[in-house]
Amino acid sequence: MTEALKRVRDYEEQTEMQTGSCARPLLHLTPRVGWMNDPNGFSFYQGQYHLFYQYHPYDKRWGPMHWGHAVSKDLIHWEYLPAALAPDQVYDGKGCFSGSAIELPDGRHLLMYTGIVETERPEDGGRELQVQCLAVGDGKDYKKWEKNPVLTENDLPENASRYDFRDPKIWYENGRYYCVTGNCTEERDGQMLLFSSEDGFSWSFLKTLIRSGGRFGRMWECPDFFALDGKRVAIASPQEMLPEGLEYHGGNGTLCMIGALDASGEFIGEHCHAIDYGIDFYAPQTVAAPDGRRIMIGWMQNWDTLGYRPEEPLPWFGQMSLPRELSVRDGRLIQTPVRELCAHYGREAAQRDIIISGESSLPGICGRVADLTVDIEPSDTERLYRRFEMRFVDNGANYACVCYDPYEAVVEIDRRYSGTRVDAVHQRSCNVRQSGGRLRLRLILDRFSAEVFVNDGEQVLSMALYADTESDGIRFLASGEAKVSAVLHELL
Ligand code: FRU
Numbered sequence: 023m024t025e026a027l028k029r030v031r032d033y034e035e036q037t038e039m040q041t042g043s044c045a046r047p048l049l050h051l052t053p054r055v056g057w058m059n060d061p062n063g064f065s066f067y068q069g070q071y072h073l074f075y076q077y078h079p080y081d082k083r084w085g086p087m088h089w090g091h092a093v094s095k096d097l098i099h100w101e102y103l104p105a106a107l108a109p110d111q112v113y114d115g116k117g118c119f120s121g122s123a124i125e126l127p128d129g130r131h132l133l134m135y136t137g138i139v140e141t142e143r144p145e146d147g148g149r150e151l152q153v154q155c156l157a158v159g160d161g162k163d164y165k166k167w168e169k170n171p172v173l174t175e176n177d178l179p180e181n182a183s184r185y186d187f188r189d190p191k192i193w194y195e196n197g198r199y200y201c202v203t204g205n206c207t208e209e210r211d212g213q214m215l216l217f218s219s220e221d222g223f224s225w226s227f228l229k230t231l232i233r234s235g236g237r238f239g240r241m242w243e244c245p246d247f248f249a250l251d252g253k254r255v256a257i258a259s260p261q262e263m264l265p266e267g268l269e270y271h272g273g274n275g276t277l278c279m280i281g282a283l284d285a286s287g288e289f290i291g292e293h294c295h296a297i298d299y300g301i302d303f304y305a306p307q308t309v310a311a312p313d314g315r316r317i318m319i320g321w322m323q324n325w326d327t328l329g330y331r332p333e334e335p336l337p338w339f340g341q342m343s344l345p346r347e348l349s350v351r352d353g354r355l356i357q358t359p360v361r362e363l364c365a366h367y368g369r370e371a372a373q374r375d376i377i378i379s380g381e382s383s384l385p386g387i388c389g390r391v392a393d394l395t396v397d398i399e400p401s402d403t404e405r406l407y408r409r410f411e412m413r414f415v416d417n418g419a420n421y422a423c424v425c426y427d428p429y430e431a432v433v434e435i436d437r438r439y440s441g442t443r444v445d446a447v448h449q450r451s452c453n454v455r456q457s458g459g460r461l462r463l464r465l466i467l468d469r470f471s472a473e474v475f476v477n478d479g480e481q482v483l484s485m486a487l488y489a490d491t492e493s494d495g496i497r498f499l500a501s502g503e504a505k506v507s508a509v510l511h512e513l514l
């Protein structure tokens with residue numbers, strides 16, 4: 023083991039003794055200590071899910087990237103393992119950036135990640151090169167491959183940037199390994215590159231799989247590419263997006279492209295849309311579960327909203343979203359919380375067909391860590407209500423909320439009044455299906471986040487939320503008359 027890896031592993035153990043009982047989300051993974059960004063190496067290996075993450079243990083801010091490591095049997099409760107990678111080689115000395123994992127036929131676990139290389143060549147003008155590297159292990163300890171790096175600037179097609187070439191996502195299909203990486207052209211137009219390999223160790227460039235063509239931001243980070251429900255789905259997290267209506271916001275966004283491969287293997291895109299319409303979601307990665315489900319997890323944070331932080335001093339910053347089951351329906355990527363969540367249900371409360379006009383709370387419908395589904399419809403089909411609002415983490419003074427305008431068919435999340443003193447992005451909205459005032463909202467509320475699934479996962483809006491962890495009020499407000507049914511499960 024290198025000095026750098028030993029140092030981080032010792033540091034994890036020491037700090038854990040001091041901070042073992044600190045406040046953390048109940049159901050969302052946070053870094054063992056320090057800073058977390060992208061999910062990495064999401065895989066099912068030797069009977070459990072492995073999730074690695076971009077990790078700077080020594081600070082709650084981004085820094086030299088390590089890979090943190092956690093495992094779970096049910097995708098809900100995670101157990102920490104020692105850090106898996108530290109930046110300790112010439113080819114990754116400036117950081118072990120994002121990547122993925124797969125099991126090899128001989129039972130070893132293969133990690134593929136981006137190494138950040140310092141160069142002193144005058145033509146690089148101080149910029150770092152990005153190369154793809156491998157590490158092989160047993161689910162706990164990993165050894166970097168002696169022939170690293172396995173993909174470098176020499177493998178890139180013409181006009182592809184060697185400074186923005188990262189985040190390999192590996193998979194196995196029809197007897198071969200493939201990976202896609204994020205990249206951009208010299209002019210900084212985003213693209214996804216496809217590579218292939220016979221054995222997972224020796225790689226070559228196949229083609230530029232998708233080009234942004236100026237449509238979606240600049241550099242495309244953290245790509246993924248998989249088959250689902252008879253389609254091919256490509257996902258990416260483009261930097262420097264331009265806003266487009268309520269579909270894409272400016273800055274770092276998420277993008278899903280649904281299409282098919284034609285006879286010559288070209289990806290023909292048919293539909294595209296944002297993956298999460300909330301404030302905090304980025305760099306998602308998927309895994310194929312042993313039962314065939316495609317499951318996605320994302321960093322429940324965004325580079326553009328890092329200014330919003332908890333007031334209390336916690337030893338960690340950054341968290342993962344809840345893992346989501348994916349499907350494709352009517353040209354959209356549908357997302358629902360993994361069904362494993364239901365095994366963590368505690369107290370149940372249900373209220374059906376209640377008319378809300380003005381402001382009310384409903385008996386039993388309260389809780390601070392909960393899974394709440396609310397069906398809303400007009401009380402009278404002739405008269406549509408004007409606005410519906412559901413407040414949560416409500417203590418009378420502060421709250422966060424989700425609102426619905428049935429005329430515009432817009433859903434909005436808002437954390438402005440949740441007690442924060444920071445002026446940052448606190449509201450985001452999206453268009454939802456026009457449905458005469460009928461809407462289903464499912465809110466997953468944890469101690470430090472809220473995720474809102476609209477109409478059984480047609481849209482999702484996620485946000486980190488540093489509201490008082492004791493405030494458990496839930497209130498409903500309607501202008502006009504809305505008929506509401508609510509089912510709440512406290513989560514344990
Ligand atoms: C995305 C990203 C990746 C990179 C990693 C660095 O959030 O910028 O492209 O590999 O974070 O931590």
